[in-house]
Amino acid sequence: xxxxxxxxxxxxxxxxxxxxxxxxxxxxxxxxxxxxxxxxxxxxxxxxxxxxxxxxxxxxxxxxxxxxxxxxxxxxxxxxxxxxxxxxxxxxxxxxxxxxxxxxxxxxxxxxxxxxxxxxxxxxxxxxxxxxxxxxxxxxxxxxxxxxxxxxxxxxxxxxxxxxxxxxxxxxxxxxxxxxxxxxxxx
Numbered sequence: 001x002x003x004x005x006x007x008x009x010x011x012x013x014x015x016x017x018x019x020x021x022x023x024x025x026x027x028x029x030x031x032x033x034x035x036x037x038x039x040x041x042x043x044x045x046x047x048x049x050x051x052x053x054x055x056x057x058x059x060x061x062x063x064x065x066x067x068x069x070x071x072x073x074x075x076x077x078x079x080x081x082x083x084x085x086x087x088x089x090x091x092x093x094x095x096x097x098x099x100x101x102x103x104x105x106x107x108x109x110x111x112x113x114x115x116x117x118x119x120x121x122x123x124x125x126x127x128x129x130x131x132x133x134x135x136x137x138x139x140x141x142x143x144x145x146x147x148x149x150x151x152x153x154x155x156x157x158x159x160x161x162x163x164x165x166x167x168x169x170x171x172x173x174x175x176x177x178x179x180x181x182x183x184x185x186x187x
Contacts, residue, residue: 024107026083026098029150030076037076041069078155079114086160097167100174102147103138108174109148112163117154126153126162128169130177137178149174 030037048054048062087094100108120127130149133139142150151166153159173180 024098024100024109024147026094026110026112028076028079028083029111029113029144029152030072030079032144034073034076037069037072041066041073044069075114075116075155079112082114082159082163083112086163089160090164093164093167093171097170100170102140103175103178106139106147108140109144110167110170111142111144111148111150113150113152114155114159115152117156120152120154124154125156125158126151126166128166128173130170130173132177132181137181140174140177 028034044062044066048059048066054062097110100110102108117125128149128151129142131141133141133146139146140149142148144150149170151163151170153162153166
């Protein structure tokens, strides 16, 4: 009886995971590279502390690379925290974007990154990147691949407000990308 209950529980959990993974999701845009960044940072610290033969310029280069990795990891953590906070503040909008689908019912992943303002084209404080797939007029495409959209938001006081605005773009564009581009091109 206990074994049957365990099997039932494991099967239920597996089904939930499969179902959840078949839906689109809001994702941290730094996620794909965070493991590599952490490993590299550890290696850079090790190299800097263990090598006594490094020249001053080599040490400077290592310190610059360390700072870049620390910044990347910090932005990853900030993005995770702000996404969680947004989900608490506006759960309806968050859940709608977290499970958004295109016109044909395919799920779309929305990648979000909070970035330093100087990385965005001026005077923008946020930017949504989405293109139409050349082989499918209803399919969205970003630098993260097919059926994706990406959002970059400047790190500042109004970051969550900017994210809400960009989610509004995603809410309209994903299911209407074909019609929007036809209108935009004709306009």
